[in-house]
Amino acid sequence: MTKPDKREEIVGAALELIAEHGFHGAPMAMIAERAGVGAGTIYRYFENKDELINQLYREVEKKMVDDLLVGYPMEKTIRERFLHFGTVLLRYFISHPLDFRYLEQFHNSPYGVEYRRDRILGKKEEFDIFRDLFEEGVSSRVMKDLPLVILFALSFGPLLAVARDHILGFITLDDELIARTGEACWDGVKQ
Amino acid sequence: MTKPDKREEIVGAALELIAEHGFHGAPMAMIAERAGVGAGTIYRYFENKDELINQLYREVEKKMVDDLLVGYPMEKTIRERFLHFGTVLLRYFISHPLDFRYLEQFHNSPYGVEYRRDRILGKKEEFDIFRDLFEEGVSSRVMKDLPLVILFALSFGPLLAVARDHILGFITLDDELIARTGEACWDGVKQ
DNA sequence: CAAAAAGGAATGAACGTTCATTCCTTTTAC
DNA sequence: GTAAAAGGAATGAACGTTCATTCCTTTTTG
Structure with a gap:
């Protein structure tokens, strides 16, 4: 196994186990086993578990945001851009359930609260396409x-x-339901 | 300290610590210390930590539901009943932030998923005023x-x-904002 | 009524387990 | 052959839980 492969294996194993069982249900030894590496090896790639968790979060989030921006109808109406986001986001979560569960675990933990605090109250300068869309919508x-x-x-x-209800099996979302859910959200925010 | 007092102290300490630091940030020893009892005493009132967590959940939920039903305008329109729920629920969360955080912790954990599965997929016969309102709204x-x-x-x-954003200090909800948020939710669900 | 005995609630030190992390040996790469 | 990488057993801290003992209240006895 080449070097970058090993890092990938570790990150993938951590994603699976944490998404399924939470941070505390995913001991480092178990992550190592699932990744097919020694326990000590993880520490060659990540300083500690916190670091692994945070780096994994950033990777998952980046992958998602990149996907969200593909085909973003920059020139269309606010409504259409809003619906685009809703639809694409839901589709993304449904086709990447592990990513979704991981993001949820993260956000509902002390890691996530701190992260959100920085995001909302902190520096605005960062590229934030959501914020832009909503500010334009309001103004x-x-x-x-x-x-x-x-x-x-x-x-x-x-x-x-x-998305959570779908992934947990409480409902099955199809294209029509996704579209109608997006529309209903729009009804909530539109003037 | 009388007997029921001790149980109250334990439950109160658990609520505070778990709401603030999560299940894993609230060891039994810490709960005992905050409650002013010995570590072993907790086990005279609760079989184990899981039991404490589940019983506490039921108490918090019951307290909330009871509060929600006070002044429920059974005879008014669906819209008004919906808005009543939204307003009262938000007010309740704001004035009981520990309860809110505890309920969130619970729902975002394996405990909560199991609980929700029973609730949604399981037996319907239980009294569920929310379900009734929405079924009436649809039909x-x-x-x-x-x-x-x-x-x-x-x-x-x-x-x-x-509610989460308010409690974490990302926004300050006043009566007007609460009402307008409720209305916006109604816009989302109304035909 | 007072003293002794019993009952059971409360205690917290101790235990076994689990976990993140370290450390030292073995393997790999060049 | 040597240095870097990998491995996994060892370590120690932290945890939930147990249990022998203490403490306090209630009951019994004379």
């Missing part, structure tokens, strides 16, 4: 004049909830 | 004809997200 009076955080909640709250 | 064509699970997501998804 052009196409969306309700509510704080960004609430518009985010109205949009992502339901999307995350239905 | 009377006041709400969108979507699966109940999705209507739930459209309603509670944003409410939970907003």
Whole structure:
């Protein structure tokens, strides 16, 4: 196994185990075993478990955001761009359930709270296409004049909830249901 | 300290510590210390940590549901009943942040998934005022004809997200914002 | 009524287990 | 042959739980 392969194996094993069993249900020894490497080897690639968890988060998030931007209809209406995001996001979660579960685990942990605090209250300069879309929506009076955080909640709250329900098997989302869920979210944020 | 007092102390300490630091950030020894009892004493009231966590969940949930039903306008329109729930729920979470955080921790853990599975897929016979409201909304064509699970997501998804943002200090909800958030949720589910 | 005995609630040190991390040996790469 | 990489047993800290003992209340006895 070549060097980058080993890192990939570790990251993949960590993703699977943490997505399925949570941070505390995924001991380093188990990650090592599933990755097919020695326990000590992980520490050649990651300083400690926290570092592994954080780096994995960034990789999963980047992969998702990159995917989200493919085919983004930059020139279309706000509504269409909003629906694009909703649809693509839901599809992404459904076809990458491990990624979704991992992101959820992360966000619902102290790691995620700290991360979100930085993101929302911290430096704005970073490229944030969601923020741009919502700010444009509010200032052009196409969306309700509510704080960004609430518009985010109205949009992502339901999307995350239905993605979770689908992945846990409480419902089966098809294309029509995905589209109608996106529309319903739009009804929530639109003026 | 009388006998029921001790149980109360344990439950209160567990609520505080778990709400703040999660299940794994609240060792039994720490719960015992905060409760002002010996570590072994907890096991006189609860068989084990799981039992403590589950019983605490049921108490917190019951307290909340009871509160939610006070002043429920049984005879008013579906819209008004929906808005009542949204408002009262948000207010409850804001004034009981520990309860909210505990419920979140629970729902985002294996405990919660199992619990939800029973609730959604399992026996329907249990009294569930939410389910009744949404079923009435759909059948009377006041709400969108979507699966109940999705209507739930459209309603509670944003409410939970907003409550979390308030409690974590990302936004400050006042009466007006609470009302407008509820209305926005209604826009999402209404036909 | 007072003293002794019993009962059972409370305690916290101790135990066994689990885990992240380290350390030293073995293997690989060049 | 040597240095880097990998391996996995060893380590020690932290955890949930147990249990022998203490403490306090209640009951019994004379």
